[in-house]
Amino acid sequence: MDKAKKKIKASGKCSSRPVVANECIEVTDDQIVSEVSVILSALEVPKPPPPPKPLDLFNKAKPLAKAIIPFQPYSYSHQRFDDGYLQPSGSTKEERYPKIYDSAKQLKPKAKRVLSFGCSTGEEIFALAKRFPNAEQFVGVDIDHNRIETARRSNKQKNIYFHDTLGGLGKFDVVTALNVFFCLEKPTPKDQWKKTLEEVANYVAPGGVLMIFKSDHDPAEALNDFKAENTWNHTHNRNNKEYFCGYYRKKRKFW
Numbered sequence: 001m002d003k004a005k006k007k008i009k010a011s012g013k014c015s016s017r018p019v020v021a022n023e024c025i026e027v028t029d030d031q032i033v034s035e036v037s038v039i040l041s042a043l044e045v046p047k048p049p050p051p052p053k054p055l056d057l058f059n060k061a062k063p064l065a066k067a068i069i070p071f072q073p074y075s076y077s078h079q080r081f082d083d084g085y086l087q088p089s090g091s092t093k094e095e096r097y098p099k100i101y102d103s104a105k106q107l108k109p110k111a112k113r114v115l116s117f118g119c120s121t122g123e124e125i126f127a128l129a130k131r132f133p134n135a136e137q138f139v140g141v142d143i144d145h146n147r148i149e150t151a152r153r154s155n156k157q158k159n160i161y162f163h164d165t166l167g168g169l170g171k172f173d174v175v176t177a178l179n180v181f182f183c184l185e186k187p188t189p190k191d192q193w194k195k196t197l198e199e200v201a202n203y204v205a206p207g208g209v210l211m212i213f214k215s216d217h218d219p220a221e222a223l224n225d226f227k228a229e230n231t232w233n234h235t236h237n238r239n240n241k242e243y244f245c246g247y248y249r250k251k252r253k254f255w
């Protein structure tokens with residue numbers, strides 16, 4: 001069947017030839033379809049790209065500490081305990097801080113060297129090693145040699161090492177100090193705390209990340225050459241003290 005021809009009042013804009021206003025012209029269905037689609041595509045407004053997702057470093061719905069582990073008070077002492085360890089750390093376990101370990105991976109996905117300062121019996125470094133399968137080296141350091149011996153016995157991986165001193169270990173892309181800066185000595189004198197923090201900070205490579213969970217004083221105050229990646233305060237009622245935590249990225253220009 002012949003295509004129906006229709007008479008329409010030309011708008012002037014969609015016709016392929018110039019037309020006089022109010023002139024009647026003949027057009028086919030195909031012409032109408034193609035001209036309408038030209039108009040529609042011209043009207044289409046491109047959608048803006050979706051905003052980038054922010055790094056979910058912390059569980060924003062809940063305070064970090066609650067999201068990770070409910071606070072369980074224990075008594076602190078420098079005495080040697082029955083098990084021979086210098087400090088109580090019965091709750092040290094491999095997946096104690098999954099959110100922090102995952103954040104380490106997000107912040108430094110290609111980290112080659114990872115250090116756990118105050119690694120205790122090594123669980124923390126084992127958990128981090130799982131998140132960085134392509135890293136070259138993991139080192140756990142703890143002042144308590146007994147803990148280091150236990151960590152070495154539990155270690156099954158050739159690229160994981162344990163030491164009782166920082167020594168000349170070189171620079172690391174990720175350094176964790178979890179539950180360490182709040183228990184150096186009680187009460188933690190600020191100068192001793194600062195000295196230890198600065199020493200540990202020396203082991204962070206340019207562009208590397210230092211992750212601190214719980215500190216008697218505010219690390220952001222002491223680390224002038226560090227840009228706070230994200231900081232938070234966690235207050236709990238133990239000794240009415242405020243404990244500081246944070247992730248810090250070392251600026252490259254200082255090296």
Ligand SMILES: C[S@@+](CC[C@H](N)C(=O)[O-])C[C@H]1O[C@@H](n2cnc3c(N)ncnc32)[C@H](O)[C@@H]1O
Pocket residue numbers: 086087088089091092093096117118119120121124141142143144147177178179180183184196
């Ligand atoms: C409470 S434990 C935390 C262990 C582990 N990071 C965790 O969160 O499960 C603190 C550890 O830090 C170690 N530590 C304290 N002062 C230290 C220092 N100056 N150098 C190295 N390790 C230290 C202690 O021996 C202890 O094993």
